[in-house]
Amino acid sequence: MAESHCEHGHHHEKNENHHHEHGGHHHDEHDHHHHDxxxxxxxxxxxxxxxxxxxxxxxxxxxxxxxxxxxxxxxxxxxxxxxxxxxxxxxxxxxxxxxxxxxxxxxxxxxxxxxxxxxxxxxxxxxxxxxxxxxxxxxxxxxxxxxxxxxxxxxxxxxxxxxxxxxxxxxxxxxxxxxxxxxxxxxxxxxxxxxxxxxxxxxxxxxxxxxxxxxxxxxxxxxxxxxxxxxxxxxxLQSVPQQVDEHRIISRLTGIDQVKGVHDIHIWSMDGNYNVLTAHIVVDKHARVDELNEIKNQAVQILKEQNIQHPTVQIEFQSGACEFERC
The missing domain is CATH 1.20.1510.10 (Cation efflux protein transmembrane domain)
Structure with a gap:
């Protein structure tokens, strides 16, 4: 089962692409795909x-x-x-x-x-x-x-x-x-x-x-x-799975056009095979809404390629403050 979504609080949306602005943070919810x-x-x-x-x-x-x-x-x-x-x-x-x-x-x-x-x-x-x-x-x-x-x-x-x-x-x-x-x-x-x-x-x-x-x-x-x-x-103990390279993931994500940084990244495994990731992706403050959607899609694709089955990404503008920035 490959699934990616971004969440805010306890709000979840299924089976639709969805994004909204809140306090300078951009959150995305993606489709749920079931494993063949x-x-x-x-x-x-x-x-x-x-x-x-x-x-x-x-x-x-x-x-x-x-x-x-x-x-x-x-x-x-x-x-x-x-x-x-x-x-x-x-x-x-x-x-x-x-x-x-x-x-x-x-x-x-x-x-x-x-x-x-x-x-x-x-x-x-x-x-x-x-x-x-x-x-x-x-x-x-x-x-x-x-x-x-x-x-x-x-x-x-x-x-x-x-x-x-x-x-x-x-x-x-x-x-x-x-x-x-x-x-x-x-x-x-x-x-x-x-x-x-x-x-x-x-x-x-x-x-x-x-x-x-x-x-x-x-x-x-x-x-x-x-x-x-x-x-x-x-x-x-929720250590980073041995088959996942965190440094490579950060490098690939920061290589996306208009992405300025990645922080508060957490990676763990549910059972040794099903890996979960949460991260905050900082984008240029001038990025348009349609560009944010493309950034999200590229990030999800990269994470799938890096053996992440359940990614959750939060998009933030460069000018916005994040309490987890030093995490």
């Missing part, structure tokens, strides 16, 4: 549901298989896959929930719910990986016998299950689906490692390889979960 991705809502939900069922079912099989084979590597993958199942389940729920759109109380919609869910999921994964490490370290120094044949069979099934989920998700163009598909690809690589490890254990009886693989998987989970948590903190 809504047309793909049903296929997205269907694909995510299939991936969720596959992942949840197999994570249960993994926990049982890990216990039967006495393999902490299998149990580590089970924790990882269960975490992925939770992520997919949340993505599925959010995909359906997002159809509600925004409301009076939630003017940006419900995008932050997915960010909160990502934080909760990451914390759960951190706890799970800590438990895995706690169990694996003693077994690395005092290896226990594992059932290599069972590990091999589970690895084959794991590659097949995750492969089916990838084939299902690769048909979609939703960012949600692509993110989940990357999770599935990571899982396949993990199962390939378990497959190779089980073959080595079968022929060498080097049982320490099992806890070593488990520690590797746990480390992978720790690193990624920690990255996710820091990413969530950045979003909740």
């Amino acid at each position: 991705g809504q047309m793909h809502m049903h296929p997205v939900v269907k694909n995510l549901r299939v991936a969720f069922i596959i992942n949840l079912s197999f994570s249960i099989i993994e926990f049982i298989g890990g216990a039967l084979t006495n393999s902490v590597a299998i149990l580590s993958d089970a924790v990882h896959d269960l975490g992925d199942a939770v992520v997919i389940g949340i993505s599925l729920w959010m995909e359906k929930f997002s159809q509600k759109g925004r409301s009076m109380n939630y003017s940006y919609g419900y995008k932050r719910f997915s960010t909160l869910a990502a934080f909760i999921t990451s914390v759960v994964l951190l706890v799970g990986s800590a438990i895995i490490i706690f169990e694996s370290v003693p077994r690395f120094f005092h290896p226990e016998e594992v059932h290599a044949g069972g590990m091999f069979a589970l690895a084959i099934v794991g590659i097949i299950f995750n492969g089916l989920a990838i084939l299902r998700l690769r048909k979609g163009d939703s960012l949600n689906q692509r993110a989940v598909m990357l999770h599935m690809m990571e899982d396949v690589l993990g199962w390939i490692a378990v497959l190779i490890g089980s073959v080595v254990i079968y022929y060498t009886e080097w049982y320490w390889i099992d806890p070593l693989m488990s520690l590797g998987i746990a480390a992978f989970i720790l690193v990624n979960a920690t990255k996710n948590i820091f990413g969530v903190f950045r979003i909740f």
Whole structure:
């Protein structure tokens, strides 16, 4: 959804171009454009549901298989896959929930719910990986016998299950689906490692390889979960999104004819993908009303090109005073 508007107080106008003068300030309200991705809502939900069922079912099989084979590597993958199942389940729920759109109380919609869910999921994964490490370290120094044949069979099934989920998700163009598909690809690589490890254990009886693989998987989970948590903190603290270059935006805006400056610029992200910007654009005091509209249109186009999905710009004349000028 690409949308741009300028607001004054609590006044909002929809579906029309509108501007007015007030105390030397020029405010604009632009059209609301809805993202074409809504047309793909049903296929997205269907694909995510299939991936969720596959992942949840197999994570249960993994926990049982890990216990039967006495393999902490299998149990580590089970924790990882269960975490992925939770992520997919949340993505599925959010995909359906997002159809509600925004409301009076939630003017940006419900995008932050997915960010909160990502934080909760990451914390759960951190706890799970800590438990895995706690169990694996003693077994690395005092290896226990594992059932290599069972590990091999589970690895084959794991590659097949995750492969089916990838084939299902690769048909979609939703960012949600692509993110989940990357999770599935990571899982396949993990199962390939378990497959190779089980073959080595079968022929060498080097049982320490099992806890070593488990520690590797746990480390992978720790690193990624920690990255996710820091990413969530950045979003909740409303830092400038990493994919947005504020200096370039200011440079491009001040390059518009008759624009004399930009101040009180704020950029943040709702969920890591949907970025919001508010800014005051100062124009020449002799600019005509029809020129202001062209300046507005150019500014909106520049902001769209700079990965801003929801811009709000306030036009001010150079001679007018602004209480936020030093912000």
